[in-house]
Amino acid sequence: MNKKFAMMLVCTATLSSAFCFAADEKSATYKAAKESANTEYKLAKSKCDAITGNPKDVCIAEAKAARVHTEANAKADYKDTLSARTSARKDIADADYDVEKAKCGSLTGNDKDVCVKQANANKVAAVSNAKADKKVVEARVDANDDKINAQYKVAVEKCDALSGQGKDNCVAAAKSKFGK
Numbered sequence: 001m002n003k004k005f006a007m008m009l010v011c012t013a014t015l016s017s018a019f020c021f022a023a024d025e026k027s028a029t030y031k032a033a034k035e036s037a038n039t040e041y042k043l044a045k046s047k048c049d050a051i052t053g054n055p056k057d058v059c060i061a062e063a064k065a066a067r068v069h070t071e072a073n074a075k076a077d078y079k080d081t082l083s084a085r086t087s088a089r090k091d092i093a094d095a096d097y098d099v100e101k102a103k104c105g106s107l108t109g110n111d112k113d114v115c116v117k118q119a120n121a122n123k124v125a126a127v128s129n130a131k132a133d134k135k136v137v138e139a140r141v142d143a144n145d146d147k148i149n150a151q152y153k154v155a156v157e158k159c160d161a162l163s164g165q166g167k168d169n170c171v172a173a174a175k176s177k178f179g180k
Contacts, residue, residue: 026078033074041067054106061102068095086134093126152178 044063048056072088100119107115152174159170174180 030074030078033077034071037067037070037074040070054102057105058099058102061099065092065095065099068092082134082137086130089130089133090127093123093130096126097123148178152180 041063044066045060048059048063051059069092072091076085076088078084097119100122101116104112104115104119155174155178156171159167159174162170
């Protein structure tokens with residue numbers, strides 16, 4: 001079953017037109033961004049055809065990198081998850097590495113070796129930062145969950161001083177407040 005059909009079923013079943021409109025709009029925005037990226041890539045690549053040698057390689061790598069930047073960011077916005085954003089950052093790092101490596105192609109000897117090592121170091125740094133940022137966000141989410149659970153336990157403990165309907169109302173209020 002394709003995604004569009006599944007979305008129509010969900011929209012029909014829930015009768016939530018606002019949700020469906022937002023999902024369709026998000027999908028349309030993503031599709032438009034991908035098409036725009038491909039169009040811009042083809043245009044940039046056609047400009048590269050007039051160039052020869054290493055500058056042409058750099059030009060093509062830059063065109064590809066621009067497409068990857070646009071598509072990766074659009075995909076991350078569409079999926080709207082931490083994993084998608086981290087993956088986009090990794091894809092962008094790979095594309096930027098390819099550009100830097102292409103720029104190294106015009107160099108020779110030690111200069112080329114240093115250039116390639118620097119390009120690799122930049123890629124490793126970008127990927128490492130993406131992974132670290134993901135871990136930081138996950139740790140903050142976990143810490144926030146722990147804080148909420150602790151506050152919920154305090155609220156429920158306060159309810160223990162009450163009895164009957166008052167206690168039931170207090171517990172219900174605590175559950176509502178802390179999303180339990």
